[in-house]
Amino acid sequence: MFVNGDAWGWPQDWSTAPEMIPVHSHDGMFWGIYYLQAGNGMKFNNEKSWSTGDNFGAENEDPKGYGEYPAGGSNLKVADTGYYLVIVSCTLSADKKSVNRKVILAEPKLFLRGACAGGWADAGAGRPNDLEVAFALAADGATYEAVTAGDGDLRIYVATGVQGVDWWQSELVVRDDKIEYRGKGGDQEPRVPVTIGKTVSLDFRTNTGSIQ
Template sequence: MTLNGANLKVEKAGLYDITLTFKLAQGSFDKNFSYTAVCTQESNLPEEMYMIGEGIEGWGLEDNPSQAVAMHPFHSQPGCFWAIRYIEAGKGFKFSTVNTKWGSDFTDLGNGTGFTVAGGNCSVAESGLYTLQVDYENSKVIVEPAVIIGMDAPFGNGGWDKTLEAAKFTINGKLASKTAVAAGNIRTFVSCTLNGDWWHAEFVPKDGKIVYREAGGDPEAIAIAAGQTLTYDFNAGTGVIK
């Protein structure tokens, strides 16, 4: 433990008893403090979540695990996941906590909104770009039209307004795009029901690909100039500045 050092980390999620010990002694800060962390109850929440089905990439799992598309954990929200996908009307999909076998797949967890369940699969009534969300602890599955918002000067959102209409990206089929009104670094996120704060579901483009913040720190500074257009294709995983 050092002054202004890194955050404390544990090997697995769960309930911990943390003991901080202070020893009055001369010398550096790290010589005076120590700590122990004992896990008293392991978390039963999944650390991974996947989407499968005709409406995603296919029904793989055991036969073709690559068809199970990983969702992204919300920052600071254990057991909560999200993903943005273009889904065609009537094409089935569902969710799974593993990507290698059947038996952990589910549809609505008993509390789903924004889709219908028939024949053991989810589907949407209209084709479009959607945000899919899972709150495993509270048995919620939510599917709603995707709303992408840009933060700070490049998107005319210097007040960092999480709901600013003028900062919303234009959705056109599979694509979400926005032209920068000023130079600066890109900060973009998806506005959705389960998002506890904007940066909990943040992402940026880098080298033509979308980089998701997930449980990490602030994303790398990616610059955009006034007049350039940022376009995301979430199915393809691309983020392009032109």
């Protein structure tokens, strides 16, 4: 799934349109974190094209805040400037003759998890008691930061808020100063070890990060 719009210059050939990240184990669901200006519009397509694939946006161009919106033929426009977690969900209709599409706009909520956040809990369904450290948006409004609370492998995830999506299904790490997404792959090897007290920074405008 690709996203095109004001933030990327509306290229006719979709050359600068970013590819969204597939949610692990959930076919037809994709996500991305984007910095958007108030009034910015966007559309989506499974192909980098205006003439092929299935272009869609929202049902109207009224500026939208956080929420869930049915797909439509108009540009999906955001109401305020800032970061958005954008989730696209495509599911088969009950009669399996059509595809139902919706777009979710949410506040990005990012976390360190596991050893780098202070420790893993006993194994269990979803490991609900694993320790976490929340990222906060820095004063510049462009960078998310969190400080590690333990030694171990770096594990970062974005909370989608979608029922049935587990934390590890929307993971990412920082490697060589770049944000690397897990997508539908396995554990991100080789692991990225960190020590306690390191500041992890994420800038989704440039898909870069740092560990200092």
